[in-house]
Amino acid sequence: MFEKITANWLSFGILFLLILLAVLLLWRTRRPHLQKQPRKDIMPGFTLIYADQKQSGKKSEGFGKLLYSAKYDLQGKPDYIFKKRLGSAIVPVELKSGAIKDAPLPHPGDLLQLAAYFLLLEDIYGKRPSYGWLKYSDYMFYVRNTRNLRKEVKQTMADMRKMLEDGEGTPNASFVTCRHCICNGTVCPYGQYHRNGGEV
Ligand code: SF4
Structure with missing residues (x-):
């Protein structure tokens, strides 16, 4: 009897x-x-652990420091880094x-910048951070x-390094990638959309 109840x-x-595993998998994929x-x-629920500038009146050791990754040979100063308290x-x-x-999507360059961070x-x-925030003045x-x-x-970084080495590269010009680029209509001959609204 006892064995039957245990089983x-x-x-x-x-x-x-x-069931719990199936719900978690579904949640992850959706x-x-x-x-x-x-x-x-x-x-x-988060604590600020880094900012690209010193914060007045706060404990800010390491704030403003240029961060470097030897593994990816990458450096940068994210605006803010938060750590979950729990x-x-x-x-x-x-x-x-x-x-x-x-715009339904962030600018491609901004997205890649966050991805590099x-x-x-x-x-x-x-x-590995599982997510981050890109905040514009009106939406995030x-x-x-x-x-x-x-x-x-990683592919973009490899392309950029190759371009710097051999001086050659293929521009990824398109309406979406070029429309907010400062080089479009100024110095870049590949721009697909001039800021004044005209086509190339
Ligand atoms: S305008 Fe030129 S530099 Fe800017 S995104 Fe387009 S191809 Fe690249």
């Missing part, structure tokens, strides 16, 4: 764990890669002064650190 509880426990929201500047999650936040208005922080803190984007994004930024 029933064991089967129930295994079933419960399997999570959006990018999500646009009205901008907010609060990070409840746990060890690291979240970079990058601020942009302009507005994004109705994901790599930098992964090496420095020994923990939740950006998940996906395998595809990491692949894209």
Whole structure:
């Protein structure tokens, strides 16, 4: 009798764990890669552990320091890095002064900059950030650190290094990549969209 009750509880426990696992997997695969929201500047449950500038009147050791990753040969100063109070999650936040208005996606260069910070922080803190925030003056984007994004930024870095070495490169000119680029219509002969609205 006792053995039968124990076996029933064991089967129930295994079933419960399997259901929990299925729900977690579903949640992981359904999570959006990018999500646009009205901008907010609060990070409840997080502590600021780095800023690209010293913070007056606050404990700010290491703030303003140029961060370097030997593994990726990358350096930079993310605007802010937050750490979750419960746990060890690291979240970079990058601020942009302009507005994004109705655009459904962030500017590609801004996205790659945040993706490069994901790599930098992964090496420095020994923990891969699972997401970060790109904040424009009007909206902000939740950006998940996906395998595809990491692949894209590593490929872009490799292309840029090759271009610096041999002086040759293929521009990735398109309406989307060029429309907010400062070089478009000024110094770049490959721009696809002039800022005055004219086609090339
Ligand atoms: S305008 Fe030129 S430099 Fe700027 S994104 Fe387009 S191709 Fe690249």
